[in-house]
Amino acid sequence: MMRAWIDTLFAFSTTLRNVGRRRVTEPLPWKRLRAHPERYRAGFALTDDEHGEVACIACKACENVCPSGIIRVEGERRESPVTGKKRAYPVSFVLDMNACIFCELCVQVCPSDAIRMRTAWTIPGTSREDQVLTLERLRANAREGHLSWATPGRLRAMQDPERKNGEGGEP
Ligand code: SF4
Ligand code: SF4
DSSP: OHHHHHHHHHHHHHHHHHTTSOOOSOOTTTSOSSOOOTTOOOSEEEOBOTTSSBOOOOOOHHHHHOTTOOEEEEEEEEEOTTTOOEEEEEEEEEEEGGGOOOOOHHHHTOTTSOEEEBOSOOOOOSSGGGGEEOHHHHHHHHHHOOBOSOOHHHHHHHHOTTOOOSSOSOO
């Protein structure tokens, strides 16, 4: 019992000693400690096409190429309410960043310039689920911006400089 009291007093005195001390930690992730390199990439986004619809056509090319097997895309064909034309849309898109190796192959193979990596600071999560990006989160990320310069077309152009994709190579 005596020992417990001593430990309590010791802990309390430690608290008192630190009450007025200057903070030595930084409020991450809201404070940037240093600028990111130009080519820093983290996180993903699914962009819209020129009609304001999700550009993804649920072709599953990203799902098939991903070496970590962490992308799952389910799609359906339906008529576009904007253009009246039929095309495929994703009804579910899940990208589990917990096992992502940031190889960017998923971006490179996308035929519709839909998926992009982001340059924004990645907000740490408190559970593995926090790092699972859904269709809604991916589209919200695109609206938020901070998209990498590396569009699928630009990445392909870097692999094959002869290829003309209308975007040029590096920015
Ligand atoms: S960047 Fe991540 S999600 Fe994309 S292909 Fe590589 S491992 Fe898969
Ligand atoms: S993001 Fe691109 S590669 Fe992936 S399913 Fe959609 S259109 Fe295909």
